[in-house]
Amino acid sequence: MKLLIWPATSLKFVHLALRSKRLDTPELVEVAVWIQVLYNTCTLPIFLYHSECWAVTKTDVHKIDALDQWCLLGIKWYHHVRNDDVRRKTEQPHLSATVQAQRLSLFGHIAQMSDESDAKQILTASPLENWRRPPGRPCTTWMKTIQQDLESLHLSLNEGTDVAQNRPLWRMMSMFGATHS
Numbered sequence: 173m174k175l176l177i178w179p180a181t182s183l184k185f186v187h188l189a190l191r192s193k194r195l196d197t198p199e200l201v202e203v204a205v206w207i208q209v210l211y212n213t214c215t216l217p218i219f220l221y222h223s224e225c226w227a228v229t230k231t232d233v234h235k236i237d238a239l240d241q242w243c244l245l246g247i248k249w250y251h252h253v254r255n256d257d258v259r260r261k262t263e264q265p266h267l268s269a270t271v272q273a274q275r276l277s278l279f280g281h282i283a284q285m286s287d288e289s290d291a292k293q294i295l296t297a298s299p300l301e302n303w304r305r306p307p308g309r310p311c312t313t314w315m316k317t318i319q320q321d322l323e324s325l326h327l328s329l330n331e332g333t334d335v336a337q338n339r340p341l342w343r344m345m346s347m348f349g350a351t352h353s
Contacts, residue, residue: 228268237255237268272321275314276318283332
């Protein structure tokens with residue numbers, strides 16, 4: 173039987189295994205080495221796998237950043253360490269900003285495709301005229317998340333699609349705008 177582990181679960185497993193060997197204590201490993209070697213090469217690839225497809229809510233963003241704090245230095249909620257202090261010390265962007273940059277990168281890739289491609293048609297599709305939304309709170313969709321990401325860059329969906337046609341500009345805006353907002 174094959175055991176399936178979700179990325180966040182495997183992420184915690186990796187860090188618990190590393191802590192059991194006491195590899196992340198300040199006496200044994202310098203903080204910069206911990207970040208460069210373990211965090212950037214082990215933690216981020218596990219967590220960011222397919223993150224460009226996530227439709228996140230504000231609660232999800234807070235959970236992502238809390239997990240990021242825990243993974244960076246083992247900081248728990250009762251340590252009362254400010255997030256800005258940790259970011260200044262580690263020089264790492266928020267993990268939610270990295271997820272946003274990847275999501276915007278995928279949006280730019282799809283926006284640059286020809287109008288006949290399936291992905292572009294799905295991106296620009298609208299529901300049928302007689303379709304009605306089921307009762308209850310609407311689900312957070314990927315497109316709604318993209319619209320929120322574009323609003324943080326002060327762009328509408330149509331403006332974002334137009335800007336994405338200029339690849340170097342879009343790459344700069346999606347990476348720099350998401351991680352430095």
